[in-house]
Amino acid sequence: MLALTKRTEYALIAMCHLARNPASVVSARDMAEQFHVRLPLLMNVLKLLNKNRLLKSTRGASGGYLLAAQPGEITLGRLVAAVEGPVRLVKCAPGAAPRGENCELANSCPVRIPVLRVHHRFEQFMDTISIADLAFDYRYGALETAGTGGGTLGGASLELPLAGNAGLR
Amino acid sequence: MLALTKRTEYALIAMCHLARNPASVVSARDMAEQFHVRLPLLMNVLKLLNKNRLLKSTRGASGGYLLAAQPGEITLGRLVAAVEGPVRLVKCAPGAAPRGENCELANSCPVRIPVLRVHHRFEQFMDTISIADLAFDYRYGALETAGTGGGTLGGASLELPLAGNAGLR
DNA sequence: TTGAAATCGGATTGAATCGATACTATATTA
């Protein structure tokens, strides 16, 4: 179905909240109550984010979490990789293989090169979006007009000339 | 892990082969033998592609498959949707919901709008890549220099100013 | 010193999806 997991959704909520409240330590309980999400699951996600150095944690009473870097320096790609594992659109993509799982076809694959190129572009896509972009985007009305030039995302920029020799339809 | 399924990989191989051999009907058996993929699984994928009108089939002896449209008109997004179901990065995205599954937070979600915007951009990303782009891209050496201006994909174009008011880090 | 609050590290269970296979029906050609 090609969807983000609930872990990523929870991570986005938490990271964006921390981005909006810098210099204040926020506990998992606080966030769970404020956003009406389940505490145990949120804690699992926060553990993953901390383990992968996207958050700093302080234990004990009045403990909680802080962003480990500036919101503009943490990308969606890093966030997803932290809670879902490394992004690998295809098994032949470089990066940590889940189970030594490589493509059976390898060099004989007739679409390997262009698909790897798509994978590379997708990585760029994910790493171009920062937590700051998500946390500080309040332009609610922009969605309907997106793609036609309106809104914060409307400004072109995603045309993808995948294969110049193919005559970009 | 955010990966494409094997069904998509098989679909890409088949669709690209058909794009490269227009005006000739190709059977599932032929493609399975030529590309060393398992015939039953390939047939399952071809059934899905046919059911979703991405290719035309003719039964009987000397039957097989044909693309249902020009390679430049069939996008990666449509292909993935045909074999994996509609692409919905997040559950709150519009489109066929798998099981009436909508976001519990709905309007109270603090990241809903920007995330929906990312979803929309991702849809554009998938629909900008055509089968023709993948089938006729033979520039093997371009991968290493992609992102710096070389290769068929290197030409910028994927900068994503998600939130202009956030100061694009 | 004690207790409460909070994170940390696993381990486990159930549901959903995916890979893989099998079987029957239908259509076309020779």
Add this chain to the structure above:
DNA sequence: TAATATAGTATCGATTCAATCCGATTTCAA
């Protein structure tokens, strides 16, 4: 009529994900 090929559906095992639970560790404050 026989062989070939697709169409539709159904099933089983493996993997992943959501959800839960447990005990351990750290910190603050009474």
